[in-house]
Amino acid sequence: MSEIQLYKSSEFELKLFEKFGIKIIDLTVEKLEKMICDYLDENNVLHLATSLNDVPRSTPLEYRHIGTTIYHFSERGGKFLNLAKNPNVALSLSSPYDPHKDFFGARGLQYWGTAQFFHPQKEPKQFAEILEESGFKAILERVQKELLNGLELPASGGEGIIPKLIK
Secondary structure, eight states: OOOOOOOOOOOHHHHHHEEEEEOOOOOOHHHHHHHHHHHHHHHEEEEEEEHHHHEEEEEEOOOOEETEEOOOOOOOOOHHHHHHHHOOOEEEEEEOOOOOOTTTTEEEEEEEEEEEEOOTTTTTTHHHHHHHHSSSSHHHHHIIIIIITOOOOSHHHHHOOOEESSS
């Protein structure tokens, strides 16, 4: 489960927000967790930032979540080369808005932490549980049925890895 930390606005920030009509709401961790889960439900693409040898990489990815923990199913790629050497990640999501109509209307979410991997051969039980609970299994079954016309996905070279993006 992700660790949520609440930020307390300074007096200056509170006065500035009030001046621009921005309402600050009093949050509990539970209330914030629900807001985060609702936001994650409303969106489906995040930008994952990784780094290797001081070379940053940002990759747009589809995701699923269980609570506030975010998962991505992948068949590897450059991001995994980075993560194998440096599991520290940051990710962000944002919703479109019109700054000409509502300059302060930007909505987004930011995470940072350590990626953890679940491999089907190394952690078959955890992999299967995450696949089922996150909804990835249903998506893969639909792809196999509708897009591949029942063609079996390859057993080698097509192995999936699920990184738990935030520990």
